[in-house]
Amino acid sequence: MKFIERFVLFWYDFVVGDDWRVAVGVIAGFGVTALLVRADIAAWWLLPLVVLAMLGLTLWSAVRAAERHS
Amino acid sequence: MNTSALFLVLAAFLASTVEMVEALTIVLAVGVTRGWRSALIGVAAATVALAAVVLVFGPALTLVPIDSLRLVIGGLLLIFGLQWLRKAILRASGYKALHDEEAIYEREAAEARAAGRTERAGLDWYSFTLAFKGVFLEGLEVAFIVVTFGSAQGSIPLAAVGAAAALVLVAGVGAMIHAPLSRVPENSMKFAVGVMLTTFGIFWGGEGVGVDWPGQDGALLGVLAFVIVMSFAFVKLLQREHEDVPAAPEPDAATVGAD
Numbered sequence: 001m002k003f004i005e006r007f008v009l010f011w012y013d014f015v016v017g018d019d020w021r022v023a024v025g026v027i028a029g030f031g032v033t034a035l036l037v038r039a040d041i042a043a044w045w046l047l048p049l050v051v052l053a054m055l056g057l058t059l060w061s062a063v064r065a066a067e068r069h070s
Numbered sequence: 071m072n073t074s075a076l077f078l079v080l081a082a083f084l085a086s087t088v089e090m091v092e093a094l095t096i097v098l099a100v101g102v103t104r105g106w107r108s109a110l111i112g113v114a115a116a117t118v119a120l121a122a123v124v125l126v127f128g129p130a131l132t133l134v135p136i137d138s139l140r141l142v143i144g145g146l147l148l149i150f151g152l153q154w155l156r157k158a159i160l161r162a163s164g165y166k167a168l169h170d171e172e173a174i175y176e177r178e179a180a181e182a183r184a185a186g187r188t189e190r191a192g193l194d195w196y197s198f199t200l201a202f203k204g205v206f207l208e209g210l211e212v213a214f215i216v217v218t219f220g221s222a223q224g225s226i227p228l229a230a231v232g233a234a235a236a237l238v239l240v241a242g243v244g245a246m247i248h249a250p251l252s253r254v255p256e257n258s259m260k261f262a263v264g265v266m267l268t269t270f271g272i273f274w275g276g277e278g279v280g281v282d283w284p285g286q287d288g289a290l291l292g293v294l295a296f297v298i299v300m301s302f303a304f305v306k307l308l309q310r311e312h313e314d315v316p317a318a319p320e321p322d323a324a325t326v327g328a329d
Contacts, residue, residue, distance in 0.1 A: 014210070015146060017153040026148050026271075030141070030279050037280040044281045044289070047272045048296050051152070058156050059304055063311060066165050 019061065025054040073290060078223050081266040082232030085215045088259045089208040090240035095171050095250040096204030099178035100197045102248070104185075108194040112201030120209040124217055124230065131221035141278025143222040144271050150214070151267025158261035159301060163308030168257050171250040215267070222274050265301060269294045 016023045029050030036043035101109040131139060160166035178200075188195045216233050220226030243251060272293050276283060283289035 014214075015150055017150075019156070022152050022156075023149045026145060026152070026275075030145060030275055033276065033281060034279040042282070043279075044276060044283050047276050047281070048293065051148070051268060051272060051297070052300055055152060055155065055159075055300070055304065058152070059159060059308065062156065062160055063165060063308060 019058045022054045022058050025050060025057070029054075072287070074223055074287060075225065075228060077266060077270070077290070078219050078225065078229055079232040081219060081263060081270070082212070082216055082229040083236050084259050084266070085263045086212045086233040086236030087240060087254065088256050088263065089212050090237055091171065091251045091254050091256060092169075092174075093205045093208040094240055094244045095175050096178055096208075097201050098244065098248070098250060099175050100182050100200050100204075103179050103182040104187075104194055104197045108197035109201040111193060112198040113205050115198075116202045116205035116209060119206055120213050123210070123213045124226070127213075127217050128221060128226045131217060132224075132226075136222075136224075137278055137280075139278075140222050140274040143218045144273070144275025144278050146271075147218055147267050148271025148275055151264055151269075151271050154260060154264030155268050155297075155301060156264075158257070158264045159304050159308065161257050162261060162305045164312045165308060169260075171252040171254075171256070175250040219270065222270070261301070265294070265297050269297045272297070 029047055033043045033046045036046065097109055097113055131143075134142075157166060161168055182196070182200070185196045190198075212233050216226065216229040220229035223229070240251065269290065273283070273290050285292070
């Protein structure tokens with residue numbers, strides 16, 4: 001059991017890393033993009049915007065955390 | 071060679087170079103302080119394990135339909151790439167300490183000198199496990215990039231060529247100078263890898279959910295330009311924010327992560 005737990009934790013840390021909200025935002029971005037595509041709406045612009053928003057959010061959190069520790 | 075193939079080789083080469091430079095620092099520190107035999111056997115064992123990872127997962131991924139594959143791989147690359155980009159931007163703007171191979175080498179060497187000696191299977195177990203762990207964990211990121219990039223592009227061998235070229239270059243230079251490769255511009259290279267992983271993540275993930283990119287494959291360059299401009303804008307913005315905040319300490323060299 002411990003091995004499986006450590007294995008899962010390792011891969012979570014490897015892929016998702018420090019900020020799980022980025023992964024959730026990316027998955028949600030894919031979901032909304034797929035819905036727009038199904039509705040025949042041009043959706044190529046959405047993923048770049050999601051990336052901009054998620055990167056901004058995670059950087060902002062990191063900066064706030066650094067400032068709190070200083 | 072088209073644009074995508076060129077990016078594929080370049081991304082595999084750059085990612086492999088930075089990870090191999092980090093692995094080399096660990097192996098050198100152990101080899102120089104405790105002897106080479108066990109350290110080199112650890113390196114060989116880790117290389118075989120990494121080759122097995124690529125050989126098992128590479129062909130398995132080629133069985134998945136290309137749209138589903140690009141969606142899954144695009145998502146993974148995007149999440150993984152944003153980790154690289156986040157750390158690279160924090161380093162470039164002064165919020166995170168720059169990666170310093172000399173300092174890591176000194177720390178690893180001091181720990182290797184202080185560690186006790188345990189013999190297992192005729193090997194200095196500390197040297198073997200540290201070299202194995204260093205090469206395997208750093209190399210796992212390379213294997214991940216080779217397998218994901220290569221399978222989404224339909225050419226794992228091409229990605230493997232980029233990675234192998236980096237391995238030969240880093241191992242060759244390391245063997246010649248017998249010192250950590252501190253002059254390799256690791257931080258800039260990590261920034262470039264983060265940009266490329268994020269670009270391909272957006273592009274392939276978009277294709278996977280059915281997006282029609284304006285200009286088809288040519289849109290890749292547009293996405294690349296967007297990611298570069300966005301990244302440098304964040305660096306500038308954070309540099310202005312950064313006044314008296316001290317840099318966070320560098321994590322342990324052997325710790326795995328997209329750093």
